[in-house]
Amino acid sequence: MSFPQPWSPGQPEPEPPAPSPSEDGARLRGPRVPKPAKAGIAVVTLVAAIITLGAFWGNGWDDGRPAASDTGSRPAVPLWTAKAAERLGGLSALRYTGTFTSSGQNVQVALSVTRAGSAVGTLTKGGVRAELVSVGGATYVKGGPTFWASASGPTARPEDFAWRWSKAPVTVLGFDVHAFLSPASIASLVKQAPSGETAGTLRGRPAHRVETSLGVYWLSTTAPYELLRVEGVSDTRFDVTAVPNAAPVLSELRRRAAALGGARDPGIRFEHGELQFVNCNENIRGCTVRLPVSTQTPMIAESGGTARARTAPLRARLTATITADGRALGTCTVTRSLGVARSGTLSCTVTSDGWRTWMRRARDVPGRHEYAAQARVVAEAVHPDQVAGLLAAVDRERLGR
Secondary structure (H helix, E strand, O other): OOOOEEEOOOOOOOOOOOOOOOOOOOOOOOOOOOOOOOEEOOOOOEOOEOOOOEEOOOOOOOOOEEOOOOOOOOOOOOHHHHHHHHHHHHOOEEEEEEEEEEOOEEEEEEEEEEOOOOEEEEEEEOOEEEEEEEEOOEEEEEOOHHHHHHHOOOOOOHHHOOOOOEEOOHHHHOOOHHHHHOHHHHHHHHHHOOOOOEEEEEOOEEEEEEEOOOEEEEEEOOOOOOEEEEEEOOOEEEEEEEOOOOHHHHHHHHHHHOOOOOOEEOOOOOEEOOOEEEOOOOOOOOEEEEEEEEOOOOEEEOHHHOEEEOOOOEEEEEEEEEEEOOEEEEEEEEEEEEEOOOEEEEEEEEOOHHHHHHHHHHHHOOOOEEEEEEEEEEEEOOOHHHHHHHHHHHHHHHOOO
């Protein structure tokens, strides 16, 4: 929303208007099997208007041809699954290549996932590529404005996320990387699978088809019972190969994790009051912009399609730009915690040469002079102080701890 400020030299500065909060909200609730849920992307509040964003992401398919179907009761766990689980649990990493669907569009994936569930890779949608990193239990992506234009919905401001690491809600991928794709998690799922799995063929090769609560896992019918393919929600269909040496994967993981400080969270939706000017008229030194903000407790989608409320304090980043005579006079930025209450007032001060020059001229020229401001608010997913902890977790993986 733009806030015009008429002022004539020598006149007292008007009182800032009382904030007029807007209201909006989102609730995320998923089914038993992980399916993409509705997520509030929201991150942007333009001072020219209150903008609340929403995005929807798409659904599932199956390939593989089961030779027989078992609909009866399932007896004890077969011996081969225990051996397959033992091998999977000992793998340092798995590499996945394939596709899933998002908003009805095909997304190509190249992803390496470590035993503990950390991951690095790429997503390619409509010929546009984005990098991915999953560490510390969360997944982040970095792509250009074209990628975010499709990822954030039609009312989003892609420039707020373009070329920046930003958190990818599970609703974007449709699955949890750790639970669905890590060797350790798959080993547990296969080990618990009861007998009676269907023996089928995959690309002409005999294979066991193991159906679990998270998806379908295809394994070879002979030792060492290699994992061949993973299928599940969002039309996920990934071919799988074991990574013999995870060192390059962990090295790239560490490089990307080191850049996550200040990563943004497009899954948070804000409400805000009216933008206010503070101590601006006749002030050559600077102009302060103030914006009351709040957010409902956002929901986190988890593996299994369930959702829970966030309880940690939320950090919000305000970027404000003052304009006059059709040009920008300066920009300021501030990031602060909103605490568990998830509400507060953000403010920053523009002290640019552009502001000082314009205000000097306005003071010297009698008449009406008008300036305005625009502001955006985004949530911060990773505080810079948290990066050291993420790197320590990667180092423990590298040491095999």
